[in-house]
Amino acid sequence: MADVVLFEFLHAEMVAELGARDPDPGPGGQKRSLSVLEGTGFRVGQALGERLPRETFREELDVLKFLCRDLWVAVFQKQMDGLCTNHQGTYVLQDNSFPLLIPMALGLQYLEDAPKFLAFTCGLLRGTLRTLGFQSLVTSSVATLPACKFQVEIRKS
């Protein structure tokens, strides 16, 4: 659908601009850039969380399943491909073909840029969880483009 494309183009432009803004080319600057992207995603996730059709969640796992199915379909037109948990508040969400990574899936040489393309979505997940009542830490990792994993740690209040 055409409006999906608009978001993907906007996201790519944001990664290119906000992701490279910090004058410090070292790890400190990188961290700040990723933090800006993550923060933007967080704001959007919070707002989106209020707009998603809600269900009553019997337990924490149901919330994560909701993210993997409903949020992912609404935002990326596909479900998450895998969900694992240690049943102690840590979850790993696996997407084998993450749409925001596909444009740069040209092989391992671009792996070091991958975190920039995932930061917004990490924030999106964190923001949605916050609206649903959960504090969390969301990080990501990429082994082979365009597959990626999102690690969600639910923080006990």
Place this chain on the structure above:
Amino acid sequence: MSRPAHRRPEYHKINKDLFVLTYGALVAQLCKDYEKDEDVNKYLDKMGYGIGTRLVEDFLARSCVGRCHSYSEITDIIAQVAFKMYLGITPSVICNNSSRNEFSLILDKNPLVEFVEELPAGRSSLCYCNLLCGIIRGALEMVHLAADVTFLQDRLKGDSVTEIGITFLKKLDEKKYRRKK
């Protein structure tokens, strides 16, 4: 996943909301980074330009528009096909001069400002939707048309309508267009 998520109609709205919300968050971030409205406007235009240069390919692939023979036709396509396709609105087109190279798009509805009631305090010169101008300019440049695109009126600034002005800068070379296939 045990239960398949059916494609519910509300998801379509969420998709639209996603772009609008992301855009809002982007403008907020730029306002944090740049003190002057002109700088934010310039940056939005620049980002829009980057998007436009790539969006045009997507547009041409989806729309299969034929050859255009006038600036008027091109502007109509921008308003009636492109805006409709990507933003779900159809601005009306006005031609502003007799040489037929200056046009206005009048936006009755503007989905980008759906969640914006007014400009932030101290940001009276902010062209909130300036991304759109950059997108149009970038897209036109990729089909070899130079144009100036700016907001002439903005409801967010208190004007009665939102109006985007497109001024085509070079004479449309008909021969050049016929040869392109």
